[in-house]
Amino acid sequence: MTEEQRRSKKRKRGNHRIPTAAKNNASSSTTTPSGVANPTKSSSKSKSSFLDKMKTRLSGGYFRMINEKLYTCSGDEALEYFKEDPSLFNVYHSGYQAQMSLWPEQPNDVIIKWIKDRSPSLVVADFGCGDARLAKSVKNKVHSFDLVSNDPSVIACDMSNTPLASSSVNIAVFCLSLMGTNFPSYIQEANRVLKPQGWLLIAEVKSRLDPTTGGADPNDFVKAICELGFASKSKDLSNKMFILFHFQKKEKQKPRDINWPELKPCLYKRR
Numbered sequence: 001m002t003e004e005q006r007r008s009k010k011r012k013r014g015n016h017r018i019p020t021a022a023k024n025n026a027s028s029s030t031t032t033p034s035g036v037a038n039p040t041k042s043s044s045k046s047k048s049s050f051l052d053k054m055k056t057r058l059s060g061g062y063f064r065m066i067n068e069k070l071y072t073c074s075g076d077e078a079l080e081y082f083k084e085d086p087s088l089f090n091v092y093h094s095g096y097q098a099q100m101s102l103w104p105e106q107p108n109d110v111i112i113k114w115i116k117d118r119s120p121s122l123v124v125a126d127f128g129c130g131d132a133r134l135a136k137s138v139k140n141k142v143h144s145f146d147l148v149s150n151d152p153s154v155i156a157c158d159m160s161n162t163p164l165a166s167s168s169v170n171i172a173v174f175c176l177s178l179m180g181t182n183f184p185s186y187i188q189e190a191n192r193v194l195k196p197q198g199w200l201l202i203a204e205v206k207s208r209l210d211p212t213t214g215g216a217d218p219n220d221f222v223k224a225i226c227e228l229g230f231a232s233k234s235k236d237l238s239n240k241m242f243i244l245f246h247f248q249k250k251e252k253q254k255p256r257d258i259n260w261p262e263l264k265p266c267l268y269k270r271r
């Protein structure tokens with residue numbers, strides 16, 4: 001095969017490979033690390049800070065690419081995507097942490113506080129747990145699920161199909177994790193594993209549930225979850241960046257046709 005044929009094949013495949021330098025730099029997508037080898041040589045210093053800036057831009061770009069992928073594919077496709085290259089998960093999470101550091105309040109903190117204010121005997125399932133910060137912050141037994149496991153406590157799976165027994169948990173949490181196009185199947189899975197009277201907590205990015213900017217109507221979202229068999233307990237709009245919903249599973253549920261709203265992807269702008 002000629003060099004040109006090889007290049008054209010690569011173009012057709014859609015090159016999603018991320019250079020190692022960008023992966024290694026993933027932890028610094030908003031700040032520029034110094035990384036200067038010899039502080040006495042100013043030209044090598046400015047060269048390396050230029051390179052650092054370029055790497056930072058690259059890793060920010062890769063974060064946005066992975067983020068868009070996760071919002072525009074189904075959970076099983078996302079699982080395959082990370083199986084092919086698990087290191088992309090770290091690239092995504094470094095970029096995500098950088099974005100989160102700009103938010104005035106973290107939804108995870110609000111959820112952690114809510115759980116801490118309740119009995120530590122309540123069993124929690126954290127759907128799309130990321131770095132499992134929730135599990136590390138409370139005394140409760142927490143089952144943590146994500147597409148990749150970077151911690152022995154995290155079970156790697158597509159969260160529409162967890163290994164939990166039916167009616168086995170008291171609190172199900174989705175903190176900014178309803179990313180897949182099949183997000184209703186994640187909520188249905190939470191419904192399966194929750195005990196009657198169990199709590200369903202959902203934090204979602206405000207723009208996804210803001211009809212004035214093309215997002216879904218939060219009332220339609222609440223209605224769909226109520227049709228599944230939950231009572232809506234609160235809808236907290238007080239945070240600038242996210243909405244937090246509390247639902248409680250009804251004792252008896254009647255199967256119904258549910259009209260799920262579409263949730264648009266949350267795409268981060270290049271800064």
Ligand SMILES: C[S@@+](CC[C@H](N)C(=O)[O-])C[C@H]1O[C@@H](n2cnc3c(N)ncnc32)[C@H](O)[C@@H]1O
Binds near residue numbers: 108177
């Ligand atoms: C925006 S991050 C939030 C992480 C964590 N909940 C937090 O608040 O820090 C969303 C997480 O959901 C995970 N996720 C998305 N779809 C998933 C799926 N189908 N199954 C398991 N995890 C999923 C992603 O891999 C990612 O780690």
